[in-house]
């Protein structure tokens with residue numbers, strides 16, 4: 001089975017996927033082609049040996065695995081343009097596009113294709129994504145290839161398609177939520193005495209360590225919180241004040257608002 005991969009849409013996510021794939025060694029750079037209308041921003045990838053092009057048809061002719069990483073409103077036109085060069089026996093489509101369902105793609109390309117939807121996040125560039133995957137019409141071999149690919153770029157979980165919007169919110173939007181949490185810690189850290197660079201380092205490494213505790217020990221967050229909160233201490237005083245100010249509630253409402261935005265817009 002050929003490993004050649006085309007990434008249609010070399011934007012934030014498309015380039016992050018290419019960067020992650022190169023550093024993983026999963027595929028040689030010369031076996032990746034990435035497309036964009038204006039290819040000037042793809043020069044750093046080209047310098048690493050990736051093929052860059054503004055011609056999607058050329059990319060589809062080159063590769064067997066087609067990662068669609070364009071904006072949702074662009075995918076229908078692009079699939080229509082690609083259709084003459086797409087072959088269900090040769091090509092597998094992997095869409096990372098928010099809110100575009102298997103049936104939406106099938107309306108353009110028909111029902112013969114193997115289709116995957118994958119929902120990574122931008123940490124895929126440093127191989128630390130969580131990528132939720134669902135499949136349609138896939139052989140065991142094809143499923144294994146897609147899992148292998150994304151396992152090189154972080155962790156994967158195979159889900160039902162009906163959970164894909166929820167996966168987008170928790171896994172992909174989640175990167176932005178986490179950044180805001182870290183930024184707020186930096187702002188607080190500066191107010192209590194640190195310079196910005198030191199506050200950033202402490203805040204980011206602390207969040208990384210907290211996440212690693214959960215991932216390695218498989219504990220519940222509240223178990224880890226219990227280990228930090230000294231009775232009558234400063235941690236519980238701060239945590240309770242955060243809750244009085246609506247911390248958890250605002251996060252939950254934000255998650256649900258992001259979800260409703262996908263469901264209502266698409």
Ligand SMILES: NC(=O)C1=CN([C@@H]2O[C@H](COP(=O)(O)OP(=O)(O)OC[C@H]3O[C@@H](n4cnc5c(N)ncnc54)[C@H](O)[C@@H]3O)[C@@H](O)[C@H]2O)C=CC1
Pocket residue numbers: 008009010011012013014035036037038056069070071072074078096097098119120121122172173
């Ligand atoms: N940015 C993120 O964190 C995540 C994004 N997604 C989804 O991935 C998709 C891409 O998102 P971003 O990379 O953030 O958007 P983006 O706007 O940065 O990238 C889309 C790219 O497609 C290119 N493009 C437009 N028309 C094209 C064409 N005809 N042929 C080839 N390329 C074309 C654009 O020039 C742009 O570079 C979206 O559907 C988004 O919902 C999914 C998970 C995470």
Ligand SMILES: O=C(O)[C@@H]1CCC=N1
Pocket residue numbers: 098168172173
């Ligand atoms: O904000 C968005 O619509 C996309 C989906 C997940 C991350 N970015």
